[in-house]
Amino acid sequence: MAKVAWIGLGVMGFPMAGYLLTKGGHDVTVYNRNGAKAEAWTAKYGGHSATTPAEAALAAEYVFCCVGNDDDLRAVTTGPEGAFRGMGAGAVFIDHTTASAHAARELFATASDRGIAFLDAPVSGGQSGAENGALTVMVGGEEEAFARAKPLIDCYARAVNHIGPSGAGQLAKMVNQIAIAGLLQGLSEAIAFAETAGLNLDVVMETISKGAAQSWQMDNRWRTMHEGKFDFGFAVDWMRKDLGMCLDEAKRNGAQLPVTALVDGYYGQVQNNGGGRWDTSSLITLLKPHTPKSDD
Structure with a gap:
């Protein structure tokens, strides 16, 4: 059993921190x-809560973090009440935020x-991967620290690499x-093309998902894209970040990155449409005769 701190209890961090207690012990x-989220977490899982990142990190062997962006990350690490002020020599900070490589190197x-x-x-x-304990984690940093942190991750x-x-x-x-x-x-584009061509989409997707076109997105999102349901999963705002x-x-x-720049622009249009x-699969709304608004 290790003494652990967790900073950031959003839709990802809340269940991830829970697994450290329930599965890792x-x-x-x-x-x-x-603070209400911290109270909700301790009510569900037990453990303890702290009023600042520095307080949470006191005497912790491992400090985990999952916040919004570079600025949030700096605030909870090197800010006036940041975790680095509470951590002792030899401790490991594991940052699960999707941030810039520049910020990672700076904080390293x-x-x-x-x-x-x-x-x-x-x-x-x-979110589903976090809730089911089935995330893929890609790690940068020193190998020795990675080897120590991997059993907790x-x-x-x-998958942790x-x-x-x-x-x-x-x-x-x-x-x-x-x-x-x-x-x-x-x-x-494939779904919109099939719809316009009048094909039976169930049969088409059942067929091509067994071939080279198969992907996680196809398996899990084609039907909701076809039905115009986008109220779940990874948000467009986050993808644009x-x-x-x-x-x-x-x-x-x-x-x-010509295609990436093009798709980023498309996501900007989705944002403008409310x-x-x-969910990021809402790109398909730009290819429909009627683009739904957020209150449709």
């Missing part, structure tokens, strides 16, 4: 900016100066998002 203290350096290990460890699998993950040095985890998550963006646009980081990183490293909180 660890002593978990949680912090959330909205700051943590190292304090004798703290820092791992950037973004996840894939969405295994509590809520089905060390990708490379600091920042490599975030770069791998960018690869993931680039692939998904292009795939969803292709799936949207992620794709913005991909495009910024590409400017720095010289990678060419769909910022819709």
Whole structure:
């Protein structure tokens, strides 16, 4: 049993932290900016809550984090009441936020100066993956710290891989998002084409999902896309944040992302149509004769 702190109890962090206690048997203290969520977590799982990240991190061997963006991450680590102020030498900070590789490297350096290990460890699998303990985790940082943290991450993950040095985890998550963006646009066009052609979509999808076109998105989203249901899963607002980081990183490293830039623009149109909180599969709404509004 390890002494663990968890910072950030959103739709992902809430169940992930729960697995550390229920499956791992660890002593978990949680912090959330909205204290009501921390109270709800301790009511459901037990454990303890703290009023600041620094308080949560006191004497913790491992501190986990899952917050919104670079600014949020800096606030809960190096801010006036950040976790780094409470962590002792030798502790490991595991960041599950989807953030920039630049922020990961910056915090790795700051943590190292304090004798703290820092791992950037973004996840894939969405809310359902977090709730079912079946996330994929891609990790950047030192191998020794990864080896120590992996048994704990295994509590809520089905796959955990060390990708490379600091920042490599975030770069791998960018690869993931680039692939998904292009795939969803292709799936949207395929479904809209089949509908326009008057094909029996059940039969078509049953057929092509057994071949080279198969994907997780096809298996899990084609029917809801066809039915115009987008009130679940990974939101467009979050995807635009992620794709913005991909495009910024590409400017720095010289990678060419023409399709990603195009799809990012399409997601901007979905936001303008009131769909910022819709699932990312809502790209298909741009290909329909009637584009639903958020209050339809």
